[in-house]
Amino acid sequence: MSDLDRAIAQLRACRLIPEAQVRELCYKARELLIEEGNVVCVDAPVTICGDIHGQFHDLMELFRVGGDVPDTNYLFMGDFVDRGFYSLESFLLLLCLKVRYPDRITLIRGNHESRQITTVYGFYDECIRKYGSANVWRYCCEVFDYLALGALVLGASSDLESSGPSYNDTTQSTMSTEDGELETEVLNSKGEVLMKTYKQRPRSSLDNGSTSPPRTQSQTSMRTGAPGTGASGGGGSNNSSRTGAVLCVHGGLSPLIDTVDKIRLIDRKQEVPHEGAMCDLLWSDPDEIDGWGLSPRGAGFLFGADIVKGFNYKNDLSLIARAHQLVMEGYKEMFDGGIVTVWSAPNYCYRCGNVAAILELGEDTSNGGTVTRSNGDYNRSNGILTGTVNKQTLRSPGRRYRVFEAAAQDTRGMPAKKPVADYFL
Amino acid sequence: MSAPQIPNLNTLRRGGGRGRFRGRGGHDGSASSSGHKDRVVQGTDNDASVSRLSAVGLGYLVDPFARALTPMGQETRRLPIINRGTYVRTTAIDQLVARFLGLTEDSDPSWKTKKKQIISLGAGSDTRAFRLLSLRPALDIVYHELDFAVNNTAKIKVIRGTPMLQRVLGRPEDVKITDAGDELHSPAYHIHAVDLRTLAQKVESNALDARDPGHRLHELVDSNLPTLLLSECCLIYLSPSDAAGVVRYFTHNLFPASETSETLGLILYEPIRPDDAFGRTMVANLATRGIQLQTLHQYASLGAQRQRFREHGFDGGQAAADVDFLWERWVAEEEKERVSGLEMLDEMEEWKLLAQHYCIAWGWREGSTRFNSWRELEQQPAEE
Numbered sequence: 001m002s003d004l005d006r007a008i009a010q011l012r013a014c015r016l017i018p019e020a021q022v023r024e025l026c027y028k029a030r031e032l033l034i035e036e037g038n039v040v041c042v043d044a045p046v047t048i049c050g051d052i053h054g055q056f057h058d059l060m061e062l063f064r065v066g067g068d069v070p071d072t073n074y075l076f077m078g079d080f081v082d083r084g085f086y087s088l089e090s091f092l093l094l095l096c097l098k099v100r101y102p103d104r105i106t107l108i109r110g111n112h113e114s115r116q117i118t119t120v121y122g123f124y125d126e127c128i129r130k131y132g133s134a135n136v137w138r139y140c141c142e143v144f145d146y147l148a149l150g151a152l153v154l155g156a157s158s159d160l161e162s163s164g165p166s167y168n169d170t171t172q173s174t175m176s177t178e179d180g181e182l183e184t185e186v187l188n189s190k191g192e193v194l195m196k197t198y199k200q201r202p203r204s205s206l207d208n209g210s211t212s213p214p215r216t217q218s219q220t221s222m223r224t225g226a227p228g229t230g231a232s233g234g235g236g237s238n239n240s241s242r243t244g245a246v247l248c249v250h251g252g253l254s255p256l257i258d259t260v261d262k263i264r265l266i267d268r269k270q271e272v273p274h275e276g277a278m279c280d281l282l283w284s285d286p287d288e289i290d291g292w293g294l295s296p297r298g299a300g301f302l303f304g305a306d307i308v309k310g311f312n313y314k315n316d317l318s319l320i321a322r323a324h325q326l327v328m329e330g331y332k333e334m335f336d337g338g339i340v341t342v343w344s345a346p347n348y349c350y351r352c353g354n355v356a357a358i359l360e361l362g363e364d365t366s367n368g369g370t371v372t373r374s375n376g377d378y379n380r381s382n383g384i385l386t387g388t389v390n391k392q393t394l395r396s397p398g399r400r401y402r403v404f405e406a407a408a409q410d411t412r413g414m415p416a417k418k419p420v421a422d423y424f425l
Numbered sequence: 426m427s428a429p430q431i432p433n434l435n436t437l438r439r440g441g442g443r444g445r446f447r448g449r450g451g452h453d454g455s456a457s458s459s460g461h462k463d464r465v466v467q468g469t470d471n472d473a474s475v476s477r478l479s480a481v482g483l484g485y486l487v488d489p490f491a492r493a494l495t496p497m498g499q500e501t502r503r504l505p506i507i508n509r510g511t512y513v514r515t516t517a518i519d520q521l522v523a524r525f526l527g528l529t530e531d532s533d534p535s536w537k538t539k540k541k542q543i544i545s546l547g548a549g550s551d552t553r554a555f556r557l558l559s560l561r562p563a564l565d566i567v568y569h570e571l572d573f574a575v576n577n578t579a580k581i582k583v584i585r586g587t588p589m590l591q592r593v594l595g596r597p598e599d600v601k602i603t604d605a606g607d608e609l610h611s612p613a614y615h616i617h618a619v620d621l622r623t624l625a626q627k628v629e630s631n632a633l634d635a636r637d638p639g640h641r642l643h644e645l646v647d648s649n650l651p652t653l654l655l656s657e658c659c660l661i662y663l664s665p666s667d668a669a670g671v672v673r674y675f676t677h678n679l680f681p682a683s684e685t686s687e688t689l690g691l692i693l694y695e696p697i698r699p700d701d702a703f704g705r706t707m708v709a710n711l712a713t714r715g716i717q718l719q720t721l722h723q724y725a726s727l728g729a730q731r732q733r734f735r736e737h738g739f740d741g742g743q744a745a746a747d748v749d750f751l752w753e754r755w756v757a758e759e760e761k762e763r764v765s766g767l768e769m770l771d772e773m774e775e776w777k778l779l780a781q782h783y784c785i786a787w788g789w790r791e792g793s794t795r796f797n798s799w800r801e802l803e804q805q806p807a808e809e
Binding site: 111112116117120121285296297298299325326327328347348349350351352353354422423424425 | 469470472473476505510511658701704705706710711716765766769770771772773774783
């Protein structure tokens with residue numbers, strides 16, 4: 001067993017590793033991350049995760065629900081630290097896994113991976129408390145500066161194989177597959193299907209609302225076919241089309257960024273600035289507005305459906321996946337499915353009562369597994385040959401959400417020290 | 426939904442008490458467990474004063490008395506959402522109080538000049554009395570605070586040792602402190618040692634027992650002044666019948682409505698909405714700290730709070746708004762910008778959740794002097 005495997009085992013048990021080992025780990029991680037571009041290319045299948053915020057036991061629950069590393073290919077969209085009681089254990093474990101299995105786990109930067117924010121929201125204090133000095137905090141912050149700003153998921157499948165009948169659905173096979181093919185599926189932590197949606201043909205342009213599912217109820221109809229067969233009703237209709245890439249970023253878009261290539265030009269190896277493109281990518285939020293708006297957070301911007309549609313079209317994207325905002329149902333699709341918020345910290349801050357979610361994108365095997373790389377290459381587009389014919393056939397990826405609750409109470413440790421003022425009393 | 430809890434070990438360690446402050450019956454559980462519960466409730470005051478000092482230290486609030494009235498060595502920087510919540514709660518109540526006292530420019534001259542009285546329930550280490558009393562003589566008020574003897578003893582000890590606080594109370598020879606050190610009486614400021622539950626039972630028995638703690642209240646409270654009752658996270662810890670009984674003690678016993686009675690106002694600040702995911706988690710989390718919000722389900726919504734005021738005869742008006750609404754609508758844009766600039770508040774969604782689970786409710790009973798100043802305040806449209 002190597003030192004690294006030992007460290008992983010120790011951290012999985014929620015026990016910290018010695019300071020010298022943290023230093024070495026951070027050094028290795030930096031060497032690895034420096035080789036990554038600002039926008040990392042990741043091949044599907046991949047499981048996309050949102051904020052973790054030091055909720056270590058819930059991160060363990062996430063791995064239980066989503067599968068372990070390296071069996072499952074993970075992409076974490078930042079905010080590993082702050083707020084929860086176990087930022088160190090959570091972040092160091094993810095970092096160990098990154099160093100051990102660099103191709104099976106991708107970490108991108110969240111707005112909390114910053115010196116300034118961690119001094120306010122708890123990570124700094126936790127480091128002092130658990131290691132007796134700011135050294136470990138400093139090592140971690142140096143790693144933060146090297147984290148990628150975004151990721152591009154390539155080769156995701158538009159087909160979603162059904163996981164089985166809808167949970168609670170008693171009608172069993174009443175609808176035909178005329179509705180279209182399976183587009184999203186929501187599973188609980190036991191793998192039972194809570195909800196399904198189907199691709200509408202033609203897709204209604206009026207349907208511009210956001211979808212956020214009810215917590216438990218099965219809302220949609222069943223398709224025919226035995227459970228688990230993944231009856232493929234709509235399959236053959238649109239074979240020539242392909243799924244666009246999925247851009248993953250912690251916060252959202254920036255008025256200074258109109259192409260993915262422009263993200264690649266940022267000099268990212270620094271503390272998160274207070275303004276500018278890099279700040280916006282980590283701080284912005286989608287909102288029901290037209291164009292751009294001021295963010296109530298004091299950093300980043302709000303951006304509307306038109307911005308997302310324009311950006312996705314221009315960049316051959318079928319979806320933007322982002323984190324950053326607490327959503328009570330764990331995930332929230334907006335703007336006709338053009339953007340989704342994924343939130344992976346259940347019962348956030350041990351207080352909010354929300355469920356968490358992870359998003360699984362399957363692999364497109366229709367071309368024998370070859371991935372269209374066009375979108376991943378720097379300077380791929382010279383602006384002339386991007387045919388609109390091609391664009392119109394872009395299809396959104398099939399999306400499987402696994403929703404889970406906070407880890408059981410008895411596995412959760414006590415807070416290391418002072419209790420927080422959770423409420424106004 | 427599982428509700429994971431992080432118990433406050435310090436609170437739990439204090440252990441089963443001796444039931445020193447238990448009420449006179451009407452409570453379930455053994456004497457020791459109710460004594461323990463009381464101590465937990467008394468401890469909530471500490472939480473509030475530490476939060477206030479944090480907000481003052483960061484520039485959210487100006488309060489020269491905050492440091493003196495927070496126990497030494499307890500200073501902690503609270504999270505930005507807690508600071509903002511403390512700010513909204515304090516400034517919104519300040520505004521209601523200022524309007525009641527006629528401190529705003531638009532208030533009626535006849536109302537403005539009238540002497541007034543404030544009675545603060547479960548006041549604990551609150552600084553409001555000192556902030557207002559330091560406005561004398563321009564402001565003519567008497568301020569009464571009611572709390573458990575143990576909380577009073579701590580506060581009075583601090584007052585004794587802090588010249589800045591003493592100066593506010595006026596000439597030292599006018600300030601009388603009981604031998605037990607749990608009551609303070611001066612011309613404009615009184616601290617009464619009262620277990621509020623005894624007031625509720627007094628309503629029932631209608632007794633005027635000389636040994637009853639409420640006795641001095643009867644003597645020292647002036648039933649002929651326009652009076653404002655304040656309960657900041659206080660009545661909610663009582664049983665529904667005790668909470669209603671305490672209010673009834675004031676509306677019926679001390680300030681019975683009549684032709685000549687003066688305006689009686691009531692301001693409540695308490696949690697609401699226990700039945701959504703956040704609310705359920707809040708109830709479970711506080712329960713592990715031994716804190717039970719006993720009337721929370723009874724007055725679960727803004728509508729239920731308004732109805733509560735109606736039932737208690739506050740027929741001049743009843744209004745309520747949650748802290749999220751108060752932040753959005755009561756705080757001026759310029760001030761919002763100033764406050765937002767104090768700290769980076771990243772957790773917008775969490776802020777909204779938290780702020781939607783606390784409300785301020787206010788209502789008044791008309792008196793012989795015309796009182797208008799609460800009418801034009803914007804309240805939250807009824808959602809329920």
